[in-house]
Amino acid sequence: MPDRIPFRVTPMLATLVDAPFDKPGWVYEEKYDGYRLLAYKEGARVALLSRNGLDRTERFTNIAHAIASLSDRTLLLDGEAVAFDQHRVSRFQLLQEGTSPVVFAVFDCLYRNDQDLRSNSLAERRTALEQAIGHRDQLLAARRLGANGLRAFALARQRGFEGLVAKNAAAPYHEGRSREWLKVKVRQEEELVIGGYTAPRGSRAYIGALLLGAYRGADLRYVGSVGSGFTAQTLATLYQTFQPLVTEASPFLDPPRLKDATWLAPTLVAQIAFREWTADAKLRQPVFLGLRDDKRPGDCILPEASS
Numbered sequence: 001m002p003d004r005i006p007f008r009v010t011p012m013l014a015t016l017v018d019a020p021f022d023k024p025g026w027v028y029e030e031k032y033d034g035y036r037l038l039a040y041k042e043g044a045r046v047a048l049l050s051r052n053g054l055d056r057t058e059r060f061t062n063i064a065h066a067i068a069s070l071s072d073r074t075l076l077l078d079g080e081a082v083a084f085d086q087h088r089v090s091r092f093q094l095l096q097e098g099t100s101p102v103v104f105a106v107f108d109c110l111y112r113n114d115q116d117l118r119s120n121s122l123a124e125r126r127t128a129l130e131q132a133i134g135h136r137d138q139l140l141a142a143r144r145l146g147a148n149g150l151r152a153f154a155l156a157r158q159r160g161f162e163g164l165v166a167k168n169a170a171a172p173y174h175e176g177r178s179r180e181w182l183k184v185k186v187r188q189e190e191e192l193v194i195g196g197y198t199a200p201r202g203s204r205a206y207i208g209a210l211l212l213g214a215y216r217g218a219d220l221r222y223v224g225s226v227g228s229g230f231t232a233q234t235l236a237t238l239y240q241t242f243q244p245l246v247t248e249a250s251p252f253l254d255p256p257r258l259k260d261a262t263w264l265a266p267t268l269v270a271q272i273a274f275r276e277w278t279a280d281a282k283l284r285q286p287v288f289l290g291l292r293d294d295k296r297p298g299d300c301i302l303p304e305a306s307s
Helices: 061-068 092-097 122-133 149-159 232-245
Strands: 012-016 026-031 035-042 045-050 074-083 102-112 139-141 163-168 176-185 189-198 210-216 219-226 261-273 287-291
Touching: 026 149, 026 176, 035 061, 035 102, 045 061, 061 074, 061 102, 061 139, 074 092, 074 122, 092 287, 102 122, 122 139, 149 163, 189 219, 189 232, 210 261, 219 261, 232 261, 232 287
Parallel strands: 012 176, 102 139
Antiparallel strands: 026 163, 035 045, 035 074, 074 102, 163 176, 189 210, 189 261, 210 219, 261 287
């Protein structure tokens, strides 16, 4: 096929670090709270793929149309589909609800007009990115937060961003987890495995709370329950989604002692906001934000600090 990009990639992933830092030659970008997408433009055809290879073109048609309108014949862009609140802060929950405009925050360009840019420096790829996307309402070059990492983190915290991603401006693009990209969180959010639910009480229908876990090695450890962040429609949808997954045995190594628990096969991942981890590795003040069909349960690892 003409105008074909001769490869497919898995995305480069940032490694989580505990504290902000400043390094010469590094850049600091806003960390977005959305869906990671790889956008392939091959002539008139555009495909949007999730980080685990699911086709999301139909879900984000406005992004696909915006990329199709670009003048370059071939492009491979890496970024995140996001929805912003009134303060221009990305919110995963808004993306799930589908009531806010969605834009593509682009932070890398891996291929452009028959040129493979993966071995080029990030600085060179950023230039190609900015030239490629120009000015489109649905396309946004990832926002840089300043040249100093400590001040960039302070700005991210002041504005209420999810965090920042620090990147080595001289580094090539490496598929998979890398220490050339490092992320520091401002807001506490985790992807966690749903291992069951409790019965509803009072006037609530379908589900009381979700029972959540994360992996330590091959073991799914229980990290707490979440009972807030749901609408009536969400509860009904989740209940229907759960029924084929009901099992007799708990999937947790250390299940909670609950009389009204319904156990589920650990195949679904939820995005959870929370205040902090407790000393015994449980969530404090968790809120359900939505399901993540772009994340695998095995990717939900219990943080070392919470073990």
